[in-house]
Amino acid sequence: MGRAPKEPIEVGDEVTVTLGAMVHGGHCLAHPRGHTAFVRHGLPGEGVVIRITEVRSKLVRADVVEVLEASPHRVVPPCSWAHAGGCGGCDFQHVSIAHQRELKGTIAHESLARHGDIDAGALTAQPLAHDDGLHWRTRMRFSVDGGGTAGMLGARSHGVLPVDRCLLASASIDALAIPDDEWRGAQSIEATEDSHGRASIWVDRVLVSGPRKARQQVHHRSWEIDGTAFWQVHPRAAEAIVDHVLAAGAPQPGERWLDLYSGAGLITAFLGEAVGVTGAITAVESHRTAVRDGRRALADLPQVSFVGADVEAWALPDGVDGVVLDPPRRGAGAAVMTAIAQAGPRVIVYVACDPVAFARDAATLGAHGYALDALAVLDAFPMTHHMECIARFVPGSQAAAGQVQRLEANRLP
Ligand SMILES: C[S@@+](CC[C@H](N)C(=O)[O-])C[C@H]1O[C@@H](n2cnc3c(N)ncnc32)[C@H](O)[C@@H]1O
Known part of the structure; x- marks a missing residue:
């Protein structure tokens, strides 16, 4: 009909x-x-x-x-600003937390089927904590209206709503009570919290309170990174991603790996420890400060080298055993995915924050002889539609539906 x-x-x-x-x-x-x-x-x-x-x-x-x-x-949205004409920040406040995770699994499945021609079987997003989906954001951006009030943007709008309290803010950012102050003349306020609970405030990218450097700790390793540089926003995301990548890729002593779009080397560090001094990890990242902070934090690992470059402009070497990539939302694109496949690794681990871009990149890998064989969907952004997928690709043709394994490496607190 x-x-x-x-x-x-x-x-x-x-x-x-x-x-x-x-x-x-x-x-x-x-x-x-x-x-x-x-x-x-x-x-x-x-x-x-x-x-x-x-x-x-x-x-x-x-x-x-x-x-x-x-x-x-x-369910009744916990936030009174989550309604038609209200705040544009959350998409799923009206959905039970368990069903949010089912929906994300379905969206990941549908994206792979539609844009990647892959049937990954039934999926559900895994929680990163035993939680109600609130108070997890360690980085918040507030917009400021003409009168100096800091608030949130409406959905698909430049209008600033005087949201007095965002329920997604982490405890330290919430305690800053940014909407209670007047911010006349500012365009935007950013609030950040590091993994030691230290909060900073940046007005139009200029630090006005708190430490300039964020101290981030993941397992036994630590970083001092520029407070405005990229770091995972959910306090448990960095560890969960590392654990899933290691479970997916199983890096071995003596292997050569690439970590593309490496940031300050979150994944690089643990790959480096796994391959040891007889192996080699090359981390490629375009953000200069992230490269500098990564070199400093990983100085104890001589097997690691950082390249400050656009991945698209960098010539991938031959003879790599494994590749990890964690591109921004737009994905890596056909040229990068083709170059990765042509480098011939035994395994490719893809960390994806956009399921549609990921599915398109997965289709390119499929066309070059790599199949998706294990997948996890992580609920790293509760109350929003966003998710993180971690996927393993190995040489071969795509297995039938139901043959894609579930990657499970989450230790809930
Ligand atoms: C999603 S983040 C992942 C970083 C890291 N894996 C982590 O979890 O901390 C993506 C990173 O890619 C970098 N990036 C964006 N476009 C890039 C490009 N064309 N070439 C290299 N790096 C790029 C960004 O600066 C950012 O650090």
Whole structure:
């Protein structure tokens, strides 16, 4: 049966619909008046009234404004700003924490099927802690309005909402009470907390309080990194990623590995320890400060060398045993994935923060003779649609559905 022909639709119209699948980005699909709509604040199967917020040539966007038939997974959002027209920061406050993790697993599965032609079997995102999904953000960005009030941006908006308290903020950042102060003249405020609970405030990237260097500790290793440089935001994410990468790649003494998009060498350090002084790890990272901080933190590992370069512009050496890559949200792209496959490693471990970009990169690896054979989805960003996937690829053809192993290396606190 074809879809109903499109009827006129405008911003502000309210339409009753049944919501379809949840897709990447935390939206449910719906078809008001024959249009394809991306709907926030809903859950699959719900009967709802939606209000149209944006009309484009191929899709419309909308918010749920009334729930007529609620999903059994719907809960009262802990945050009073999580509603239509409210804060744009969280997508899943209205969803039970257990179901958030089921949804992320489904989205990862669907992304791999649609963009990578891989059936990874049923997936569920693993929690990083026994938690309610709140108070985990160790890095927060506040926007400032013309009157000097710091708050959060609305969804797909530049408007600053006077959110007095973000429930995702870590305890130390919450204690800074940034929205209680006046920040006249500033554009944005960043608050960071390191793994020793020390908080800093940066106004338009200038440090105004707290330490400039963040001290980060993961297992027995420590880093002093520039406070504004990249570090995993969930306090348990760095350790969980390291543990999963080591479980996936099983680096052996004497092996040669590459850590692409290495940051300050979080993964590099543990790979370096595993391969020992008879092995070699090359870490490639474009952010100069991260390279400098990484060299300093890993100075005890002569088998590690950092290259300050864009991965895309760097010629991969032949004869590597393993490759780890942890690219930014856009993924690594076909050229980098092809070069990795052509280097011929025995294993490739991909750490991905965007399931769609990851699926496209997985398809490139598939076209060059590498198959996905183990996968974990980590709930490193509770209450939001974001997730972290850790995947192992090995030479061979893609196994049938159900043959992709689950990677499990999480030790919950
Ligand atoms: C998701 S972070 C991962 C860092 C590290 N694995 C960690 O967990 O701390 C991605 C890193 O890639 C770096 N990056 C982004 N684009 C890059 C490029 N074209 N070439 C090299 N590094 C890049 C960023 O500076 C950032 O440090």
